[in-house]
Amino acid sequence: MAQQSASVNRRILLARRPTGEPLESDFRLVTEAVPQVGPGQVLLRTVYLSLDPYMRGRMSDAPSYAKPVGLDEVMVGGTVCRVAASQHPDYAVGEWVLAQSGWQDWALSDGQGLLSLGHAPRNPSYSLGVLGMPGYTGYMGLLDIGQPQPGETVVVAAATGAVGSVVGQIARLKGCRVVGIAGGVEKCRYAVQQLRFDACLDHRSPELAAMLAEVTPDGIDVYFENVGGKVFDAVLARLNPRARVPVCGLISAYNATDLPPGPDRLPALMGTVLRKRIRLQGFIIMQDYPDGFAAFRQVMGRWLEQGQVKYREDVIDGLESASRGLIGLLRGENAGKRIVRVGDEA
Amino acid sequence: MAQQSASVNRRILLARRPTGEPLESDFRLVTEAVPQVGPGQVLLRTVYLSLDPYMRGRMSDAPSYAKPVGLDEVMVGGTVCRVAASQHPDYAVGEWVLAQSGWQDWALSDGQGLLSLGHAPRNPSYSLGVLGMPGYTGYMGLLDIGQPQPGETVVVAAATGAVGSVVGQIARLKGCRVVGIAGGVEKCRYAVQQLRFDACLDHRSPELAAMLAEVTPDGIDVYFENVGGKVFDAVLARLNPRARVPVCGLISAYNATDLPPGPDRLPALMGTVLRKRIRLQGFIIMQDYPDGFAAFRQVMGRWLEQGQVKYREDVIDGLESASRGLIGLLRGENAGKRIVRVGDEA
Numbered sequence: 223m224a225q226q227s228a229s230v231n232r233r234i235l236l237a238r239r240p241t242g243e244p245l246e247s248d249f250r251l252v253t254e255a256v257p258q259v260g261p262g263q264v265l266l267r268t269v270y271l272s273l274d275p276y277m278r279g280r281m282s283d284a285p286s287y288a289k290p291v292g293l294d295e296v297m298v299g300g301t302v303c304r305v306a307a308s309q310h311p312d313y314a315v316g317e318w319v320l321a322q323s324g325w326q327d328w329a330l331s332d333g334q335g336l337l338s339l340g341h342a343p344r345n346p347s348y349s350l351g352v353l354g355m356p357g358y359t360g361y362m363g364l365l366d367i368g369q370p371q372p373g374e375t376v377v378v379a380a381a382t383g384a385v386g387s388v389v390g391q392i393a394r395l396k397g398c399r400v401v402g403i404a405g406g407v408e409k410c411r412y413a414v415q416q417l418r419f420d421a422c423l424d425h426r427s428p429e430l431a432a433m434l435a436e437v438t439p440d441g442i443d444v445y446f447e448n449v450g451g452k453v454f455d456a457v458l459a460r461l462n463p464r465a466r467v468p469v470c471g472l473i474s475a476y477n478a479t480d481l482p483p484g485p486d487r488l489p490a491l492m493g494t495v496l497r498k499r500i501r502l503q504g505f506i507i508m509q510d511y512p513d514g515f516a517a518f519r520q521v522m523g524r525w526l527e528q529g530q531v532k533y534r535e536d537v538i539d540g541l542e543s544a545s546r547g548l549i550g551l552l553r554g555e556n557a558g559k560r561i562v563r564v565g566d567e568a
Numbered sequence: 569m570a571q572q573s574a575s576v577n578r579r580i581l582l583a584r585r586p587t588g589e590p591l592e593s594d595f596r597l598v599t600e601a602v603p604q605v606g607p608g609q610v611l612l613r614t615v616y617l618s619l620d621p622y623m624r625g626r627m628s629d630a631p632s633y634a635k636p637v638g639l640d641e642v643m644v645g646g647t648v649c650r651v652a653a654s655q656h657p658d659y660a661v662g663e664w665v666l667a668q669s670g671w672q673d674w675a676l677s678d679g680q681g682l683l684s685l686g687h688a689p690r691n692p693s694y695s696l697g698v699l700g701m702p703g704y705t706g707y708m709g710l711l712d713i714g715q716p717q718p719g720e721t722v723v724v725a726a727a728t729g730a731v732g733s734v735v736g737q738i739a740r741l742k743g744c745r746v747v748g749i750a751g752g753v754e755k756c757r758y759a760v761q762q763l764r765f766d767a768c769l770d771h772r773s774p775e776l777a778a779m780l781a782e783v784t785p786d787g788i789d790v791y792f793e794n795v796g797g798k799v800f801d802a803v804l805a806r807l808n809p810r811a812r813v814p815v816c817g818l819i820s821a822y823n824a825t826d827l828p829p830g831p832d833r834l835p836a837l838m839g840t841v842l843r844k845r846i847r848l849q850g851f852i853i854m855q856d857y858p859d860g861f862a863a864f865r866q867v868m869g870r871w872l873e874q875g876q877v878k879y880r881e882d883v884i885d886g887l888e889s890a891s892r893g894l895i896g897l898l899r900g901e902n903a904g905k906r907i908v909r910v911g912d913e914a
Contacts, residue, residue, distance in 0.1 A: 287809070287843050450838055463633070464856075469842045472835070484830015488837050489818070492796055496815045496850040497633050503849075504842040510810075 226327050226565040231256045234325035236291045249545040256328045259307040266303035266329045271562040272350035273548050275473045287506050297325040302346045320349045351384045351559035352533040358518045359507040360388030367468035367503045372397030374443035379403040379453045381413045384559035389446045391531045405554040431456040450474045469504040534558035572673050572911040577602045580671035582637045595891040602674045605653040612649035612675045617908040618696035619894050621819045633852050643671040648692045666695045697730045697905035698879040704864045705853040706734030713814035713849050718743030720789035725749040725799045727759045730905035735792045737877045751900040777802040796820045815850040880904035
């Protein structure tokens with residue numbers, strides 16, 4: 223991997239808005255001087271950068287819940303950084319922080335939005351995944367909107383991803399029957415053997431609907447939606463009356479450029495919502511649950527320590543690999559939470 | 569109107585399952601002897617029969633939340649009846665009851681599901697509308713799922729119908745801006761002048777979407793869905809982040825036979841649910857809220873007495889007119905809650 227330099231700041235900018243699947247040429251790497259810390263500021267050195275499906279949305283300028291990344295602006299992203307210089311009373315050199323400093327080696331911050339991880343966190347990168355936004359997303363979406371009850375059946379797609387793996391494992395802890403859906407045999411095996419899901423299906427199988435019916439003999443009570451598309455269609459037919467569907471993401475549609483051809487199933491979906499009295503609810507974690515993050519980290523930290531929740535990372539080396547890493551993530555190539563190791567921990 | 573006979577029971581049966589809009593020939597009137605009351609039974613004489621959109625669903629055998637009416641079975645329906653004979657300890661001759669005895673002059677009951685209205689209710693027919701299932705539906709759907717807050721904008725379609733008129737008036741009492749959507753100028757005038765909605769739009773107008781934008785300058789926070797179709801499409805574009813959509817009915821689609829042509833907007837709807845963090849939730853009143861009916865009747869009874877909620881009925885004379893009355897209701901011909909006067913009050 224390219225070494226981080228103490229004088230040069232590599233930054234990856236959005237060069238062009240993609241149509242469909244992003245290309246590496248939609249990004250541009252530029253180098254600038256490392257900025258100088260001013261009064262009230264900290265200088266952050268990026269150690270880990272998170273790659274997440276939502277980033278595809280920020281590359282488009284279609285109306286959404288968050289401002290798009292501007293052209294020639296640095297790509298957004300959650301990071302785990304170390305404080306390299308500080309003129310801020312709350313942060314000391316060497317301290318670890320969770321930040322939103324994006325795809326670059328170095329960034330200035332006035333402290334807004336930083337979360338200190340202390341001077342010797344056990345697994346600093348976990349704060350980008352199981353102990354970070356993805357974990358918190360799975361936790362609140364499942365528990366607050368999904369309201370899983372013991373004995374109920376919970377289905378989660380992207381089952382081995384950063385969010386899905388948390389959803390399924392918490393559902394299991396709550397006494398539910400857990401069925402994952404993932405891309406490929408290896409991921410499914412991991413979901414059953416390591417994450418201890420009751421079953422996991424490969425969404426690429428042409429028999430998905432029939433197999434789903436087989437492993438959900440009592441129907442589906444909670445479907446944690448993060449993919450959309452064919453998986454949603456198969457699940458819809460199995461939803462029980464009063465099912466809850468937290469809508470967290472729709473990764474299968476993120477690269478879509480047009481509405482799919484007809485017939486128009488919107489009215490049929492509304493009819494199903496009515497007849498089955500389904501609750502479909504979208505949420506955006508920090509906008510809808512701004513206050514529960516610290517409490518979540520305590521609970522999840524305990525589950526991790528006790529081995530009740532497992533976590534795996536898919537680590538890519540080097541900032542220059544981030545764009546390729548994101549493109550692959552959108553294709554489902556990752557095995558576990560995908561992060562980029564941008565610089566050394568020490 | 570045809571007189572009720574003390575010896576002959578007129579009954580309207582489902583003769584054929586309709587395709588699309590029901591025809592009068594889908595029903596058949598038969599006459600039978602008035603049944604004899606046995607031990608533990610009451611004999612009910614129908615005074616008022618309710619006509620409601622859900623009846624269209626019961627005429628089909630597509631899977632739904634309730635069993636369809638069987639062929640050659642009497643059509644289902646809520647009724648207000650008087651006890652004509654009783655061998656049941658809880659019911660006396662002459663007493664009024666709210667029942668589910670369907671489209672017929674006479675019916676036996678073992679008391680299950682009857683609600684006594686006493687010996688001299690003020691407006692017995694109101695128990696089929698504002699004080700009955702339609703009113704309770706509007707009340708719980710709006711308050712429990714819609715969660716309207718003072719200053720928010722609430723939109724309700726079929727605004728002068730049995731459910732919609734209750735939804736809009738309660739929203740007004742809760743301090744919301746209320747916009748109705750109804751079929752025709754007269755209904756809209758009634759909604760604004762009598763029900764005191766802030767605005768009411770004719771859904772037949774080709775300018776519906778533009779007009780809706782004009783009367784909802786701050787967007788829409790709650791949309792009480794009971795029609796679907798073009799109204800839903802217009803509303804969807806105006807929904808605010810965190811909007812709530814109780815899905816109570818989809819009358820515009822009840823006669824539909826095929827899925828409409830493409831493009832397929834299902835994925836786009838899911839995208840909107842996600843981006844705007846919308847809550848879409850179907851409900852069926854007595855299945856989801858089996859226990860609140862008595863409390864609702866107290867609250868609503870007080871509002872009616874105080875003139876805070878207004879109510880109008882669209883009364884059709886004679887059981888033999890019920891099928892025509894239902895067909896017209898599905899076309900939106902009614903002005904207010906449609907009921908059939910089947911027999912004399914006395």
